[in-house]
Amino acid sequence: MxxxxxxxxxxxxxxxxxxxxxxxxxxxxxxxxxxxxxxxxxxxxxxxxxxxxxxxxxxxxxxxxxxxxxxxxxxxxxxxxxxxxxxxxxxxxxxxxxxxxxxxxxxxxxxxxxxxxxxxxxxxxxxxxxxxxxxxxxxxxxxxxxxxxxxxxxxxxxxxxxxxxxxxxxxxxxxxxxxxxxxxxxxxxxxxxxxxxxxxxxxDGSFGAFSGSGKLEKQSLSEELQHKLNETGVAVVPLPEKAIKREKLDMKVCKQYALNEYAENIILLDTGYAKIMTPFFDLDTLRQIPGFENARYADPYAGGKGNSIxxxxxxxxxxxxxxxxxxxxxxxxxxxxxxxxxxxxxxxxxxxxxxxxxxxxxxxxxxxxxxxxxxxxxxxxxxxxxxxxxxxxxxxxxxxxxxxxxxxxxxxxxxxxxxxxxxxxxxxxxxxxxxxx
Ligand SMILES: Cc1cc2nc3c(=O)[nH]c(=O)nc-3n(C[C@H](O)[C@H](O)[C@H](O)COP(=O)(O)OP(=O)(O)OC[C@H]3O[C@@H](n4cnc5c(N)ncnc54)[C@H](O)[C@@H]3O)c2cc1C
Missing domain, CATH: 3.50.50.60 (FAD/NAD(P)-binding domain)
Incomplete structure (x- = not known):
């Protein structure tokens, strides 16, 4: 055959x-x-x-x-x-x-x-x-x-x-x-x-693109966020002004998510883990946001620093x-x-x-x-x-x-x-x- x-x-x-x-x-x-x-x-x-x-x-x-x-x-x-x-x-x-x-x-x-x-x-x-x-x-x-x-x-x-x-x-x-x-x-x-x-x-003419999302361990988030994700599948958490980085929208592969809402908020989706809709996010800054005090990345492991190209x-x-x-x-x-x-x-x-x-x-x-x-x-x-x-x-x-x-x-x-x-x-x-x- x-x-x-x-x-x-x-x-x-x-x-x-x-x-x-x-x-x-x-x-x-x-x-x-x-x-x-x-x-x-x-x-x-x-x-x-x-x-x-x-x-x-x-x-x-x-x-x-x-x-x-x-x-x-x-x-x-x-x-x-x-x-x-x-x-x-x-x-x-x-x-x-x-x-x-x-x-x-x-x-x-x-x-x-x-x-x-x-x-x-x-x-x-x-x-x-x-x-x-x-x-x-x-x-x-x-x-x-x-x-x-x-x-x-x-x-x-x-x-x-x-x-x-x-x-x-x-x-x-x-x-x-x-x-x-x-x-x-x-x-x-x-x-x-x-x-x-x-x-x-x-x-900007450079080659490749960053993957546009990561996964946080859901249990590392507050009870309230976990509940919202489990019940509705989505959580939209506004970011303080100093944590907003609009330039990240141009870095990512997923142009369908290159919208202002994705720069001004953390958008989480429940895929078993908490899918975080941004290419990477400095962990120390993330932990200053209410609900994320104990946040941990599950994928990529170094999601606080970067993502796959x-x-x-x-x-x-x-x-x-x-x-x-x-x-x-x-x-x-x-x-x-x-x-x-x-x-x-x-x-x-x-x-x-x-x-x-x-x-x-x-x-x-x-x-x-x-x-x-x-x-x-x-x-x-x-x-x-x-x-x-x-x-x-x-x-x-x-x-x-x-x-x-x-x-x-x-x-x-x-x-x-x-x-x-x-x-x-x-x-x-x-x-x-x-x-x-
Ligand atoms: C973090 C992240 C989140 C995403 N979220 C979504 C989402 O929610 N919804 C959505 O629709 N898309 C999403 N995407 C995009 C989507 O996952 C990909 O576009 C799609 O799955 C690509 O599939 P693929 O089969 O082309 O490639 P890949 O998934 O990259 O598969 C290629 C496979 O080939 C294997 N391989 C490579 N080289 C060799 C070799 N030499 N020999 C043998 N095997 C080899 C690799 O190990 C891999 O398993 C996401 C991507 C990322 C990175």
Missing amino acids: YRVVVIGGGWSGCAAALSARKAGADVVLLEKTDLLLGLGNVGGIMRNNGRFTAAEENVAMGAHELFEITDRCSRHVNIDFPGHQHASLYDVTKVEPCVRRLLREKGVDIRLMARAVDVVVRKRDMSDGKIAKESIIEKIVLAGGEEVEGDVFVETTGSTGPMGNCLTYGNGCCMCILRCPAFGPRVSISAKAGGSDIMGKRK RYLSVAERDNGMKASGIENLFCGGEKSGLFVGHTEAISTGSLAGHNAVRYLKGMKPLELPVGIAVGDLITFANENLATEDGLMTRYTFAGAEYFNRMKDKGLYSVDRDEIAGRVKRYGLENIYGERMI
Whole structure:
């Protein structure tokens, strides 16, 4: 049977593995740490603003399983917080084992603590005696030397780390969930195979961006704050004037939260931990705010000093998620664009996994139409990467430029039937559920 090798087990890698498996391929998923979901272990916000529409489009196209898990693991549903409506917050302590069980039940061969460090490539000989321009990956080399063969590969290694990037473009390794010191650095497979990676920029022209939130231990907060979080999912705590740092809004990845409310208040969300919606916050200053006298960071451990640096490794790709210059490499998630979010990772990963199997069958890759939000985001993000402004933009259904575009184009909806009807009109109903092999 044909083998699909997925490198990187974040939300996009899990979605790609599931999608390829459902299409009938043998799938191995390589993940460098001891946990699936990558940054999905520290997030939790789903279905806010345009993410609701995108989630329902995926469900209608047959990629329903991961959304069923995040819905089932939600501590709060249909809540509002500044700039955001109808959000759900999944419990970050519950979701990973559910995804791991699902993938195993579906027959995905999950290889944890399997870090890809290199590739073996070849060039195809053409019938006219020339050599094809694109390389073909034959094997992935793991740290330790083992080689993993495949017929087609999906890279979903994200864009966070390695430590050198957090040092050069941030405030050093802040010990985030990816735990590079223990499990080793991220490696760009597209670059190893001869492709060139694109680096996102900040407004001031510097490279990368800080992750925009952290987790506090909920028990380290006052009883009152804990109660508010448990009951409503949200707490908005005004900051004294001297603690307001508006410049932090430009630093962060998550432009959907770069609103004044997020500079003037501490906004907490209940994801099992207390998710603090700012890239980092000096602990001593934080402890001067009523309710935070004993506050402790759970993630990143050094959240008082900095956060992880992202967006330094985007593969050039087409709208079918195939990486440029490599015949049999597809990509998804942050690897495939300056995307922010779990929903965005699942959307792009599902398409990448599906198209990997189409490649095996010699079929034309599926490109999603711009008449649905997922297709439009994938196309729009790609077109914009060619511009300087586009490198400073982050692409998410949840806010900022792209959510405005969704509304302008009439793509935003919270009506499940309407969304399913749209998907059906394009002939995409349950497309990810169809077996091809
Ligand atoms: C602190 C924080 C909070 C966030 N909160 C939210 C939120 O509430 N809601 C939301 O929608 N989004 C949130 N996001 C953004 C969201 O988590 C990401 O955009 C999305 O999950 C990225 O998924 P991914 O699969 O592309 O990449 P990642 O999650 O980065 O996954 C990449 C995976 O590849 C593995 N890997 C890397 N290199 C190798 C290698 N060489 N070999 C094997 N494995 C490798 C990594 O260990 C990792 O597991 C948050 C991000 C952060 C950092």
